[in-house]
Amino acid sequence: MSTIDSDVLIVGAGPTGLMLGCQLAIHGINFRIVEKNIEPSVQSRALVIHSRTLEIFDQMKIVDKFFEQGITLNGFNMIFNGKYYGKLDYTLFQKDDLTKFPYLLVIEQYRTEQILENYLKEKYHHIVERSTELINFTQNNDNSVCVTLKRSLDEFVNIQTKYICACDGAHSTVRKKLNVAFPGTTYLEPFFLIDCEINFNDDENKFPRQESTFVFSSNGLIAFFPLINNRWRIIGTMPEELRDGKSIVTFEKIEKDFSKRSNINVELFNNHWISTYNCHHRYALEFRLRKCYFLLGDAAHIHSPFGGQGMNTGLQDAFNLGWKLALVLKKRVINDDQLLDTYNEERQRVAQNLVHTTDRAFRGLTSNNNYIKFIRLHILPIIFQCILFPLINHVRFIRHYFFKKLSQIGIHYRRSSLSLPYDMFNNCQLKCGDRLPSCVIEHFHDMQYFHLLIFESVNENHQEKLFCSHITRYYKDIIKMSLFDPLKVYVYELFGIDTLNGGWYLIRPDMYIACRATTFNIDHFENDIKQLFSISRKMDSK
Structure with missing residues (x-):
């Protein structure tokens, strides 16, 4: 020992x-x-x-x-009962400047x-x-x-x-x-997972290599994700005849009648991996x-x-x-x-x-309840085709809401003890606890520090200089300052800062907003940093 x-x-x-x-x-x-x-x-x-x-x-x-x-995904295709009902086009998000990476990576x-x-x-x-x-x-x-x-x-x-x-x-x-x-439960519905190659017998309906496809039929749900080296990940509900818990699930048994069950004219071959599982939800x-x-x-x-x-x-x-x-x-x-x-x-x-x-x-999406199954196969495709996809395509705030949810850039900590619940930014969409906007986040790669964004004022501001000197003197080893020029008006507007007076934002090492102010009041800053983080300050010996 x-x-x-x-x-x-x-x-x-x-x-x-x-x-x-x-x-x-x-x-x-x-x-x-x-x-x-x-x-x-x-x-x-x-x-x-x-x-x-x-x-x-x-x-x-x-x-x-x-x-x-990996492979970047630019969309999701939806197929119901063998019929194509539209696509969620991820390229729409690329023009919205929500993130440097407006897509999925497989x-x-x-x-x-x-x-x-x-x-x-x-x-x-x-x-x-x-x-x-x-x-x-x-x-x-x-x-x-x-x-x-x-x-x-x-x-x-x-x-x-x-x-x-x-x-x-x-x-x-x-x-x-x-x-x-x-606590939680285990879903009774078993699933299979296969990594293999696919032969599309109908070239017109061949799945794009940079898009995933979800196929709904009376036999359940099957999802296709492209992998490198011409392979595909296929996830689907287990065929009825293999759900008894006694049968050994093999690739050959899944491949048999696969085209008939999915209403997709394909052949599966060259299996790389197969697995079965039941889904859970617990925390x-x-x-x-x-x-x-x-x-x-x-x-x-x-x-x-x-x-x-x-x-x-x-x-x-x-x-x-x-x-x-x-x-x-x-x-x-x-x-x-x-x-x-x-x-x-x-x-x-x-x-x-x-x-x-x-x-x-x-x-x-997986329930075998007859009522839910009818809605999934006959009502849901109409909702996707006639309501959801058009709204995402043409209504910006709905598109943003959907993308933020799926991409996880919308996760925030507004209710956290590390986010000040009050400030003077009543008309600013950004809140304490939000992720730093993409136009700024990509410029910060040093994760060892807090980042203090100083939005300089147009006029000469003596208090601003004292404030920056104070940060350098006491927090140099833990906070890095970045100065923004008032000429970058769009950045000031995004952060709710008046170019005449300036202001500051304190950003956590994980790139979420902790606190902010529209004045360069040192006591205000010290109170915030003490309340949020209880950080012990160290004086610069120089």
């Missing part, structure tokens, strides 16, 4: 655990990441990466690696894991400790945790850590040992427990694959927690618990809303 110390122990090296490791490495935090499996996964699993996650990868300067190995999960793991290894020399399983842990009187790990060949290791971050999936060992409630009632433990990703919430939200939500859990742990471990905040509790406050609410939303949508 040996003892090794680490500030943070990450359990699980899937996308969520690797993302948390990347964030902690960026902040220079001492951590270990363990994974019980011997080798990295080679299964495709989760596929879709949304705009908000792509923005994070862009800040990490690795987004190009994802595009090199990339197999194992490739996402490879990119993140290589980032950790190549840039920060961190390695994943594989064949290493968490066996048990006990909390000490000083709130540190003693953890027993099992390596291969029955070698047991004890380590001391300050925090355990459970990224070990839906069957989380950490969550179970903490006896955390994980833990707490994401932070007993001061030392955090639940992230599937360990904290699982839901239907509708909208491809699962992996993205886990990645953003990690992005939210990383900088908060870093501030605490670097002793930059006075009240550790106040800051760390906001992880549960912010992300549990996101997961709860997501589970409820995807649950309602999934039940409507």
Whole structure:
């Protein structure tokens, strides 16, 4: 038995655990990441990466690696009973300037894991400790945790850590040992998942390679997503004859009569992977427990694959927690618990809303209830063709609302303790807790700092200079200032700033608005920073 110390122990090296490791490495935090499996996964699993996650990868300067190995989706096609009823055209969002990445990226999960793991290894020399399983842990009187790990060949290791971050999936060992409630249900409807190639017998109805297609028929739902190397991901409701739980589901059995069941004239061949599963919707009632433990990703919430939200939500859990742990471990905040509790406050609410939303949508799209089935096959296509698609195509605010929901750029923390509930920006659409607008967010790649946006006034302002000097003197190591010129009128209008008086916005390291003001009052700023973050200031010795 040996003892090794680490500030943070990450359990699980899937996308969520690797993302948390990347964030902690960026902040220079001492951590270990363990994974019980011997080798990295080679299964495709989760596929879709949304705009908000792509923005994070862009800040990490690795987004190009994802595009090199994935396919961008520019639309969703809808087919009901073999008839085409229209498309949600993602190219419409490209002219709205909502994000630098107005589309979906399809990339197999194992490739996402490879990119993140290589980032950790190549840039920060961190390695994943594989064949290493968490066996048990006990909390000490000083709130540190003693953890027993099992390596291969029955070698047991004890380590001391300050925090355990459970990224070990839906069957989380950490969550179970903490006896955390994980309420929800499992859908009875079984699904199959196949990665294979497709031969389209009818060239006129061949699916575009940069679009996904959803096919509804009396036999259920089937979704097609393009993969690289001329392959397709196919997800569908299990054929009736294979639902008895006794039959071994094989590619050959799914492929048999596939064209007849889907009303699509295709042949499936060259199978790469097949899996079956039942969908769930559950979320833990707490994401932070007993001061030392955090639940992230599937360990904290699982839901239907509708909208491809699962992996993205886990990645953003990690992005939210990383900088908060870093501030605490670097002793930059006075009240550790106040800051760390906001992880549960912010992300549990996101997961709860997501589970409820995807649950309602999934039940409507897959239910075998005859009444719902009739609506799905005969009423829903008319709604899509005659109402929903035309509204999205021609009504901008509806298009924006839909895109923000799906892409996750609309997630906000307005009700968080880290967002001031009041200010003098009554006529500004931006609120504290909102994500930083895309025209600004793409210019900030340094995730180790808060960012203070200084909107300079047209007139010479002595108070403004004193304010900036104060920030440099006391917060130089934690806040970076960026100055905006009054000539950029459109930016001032977007942020609700008067060019005559100027103002400032304080942006969190995860690019969400914390607080703001239309005056350069130092006491005002100090009160805000103390109320929100309890940050301890350090005077510049120079």
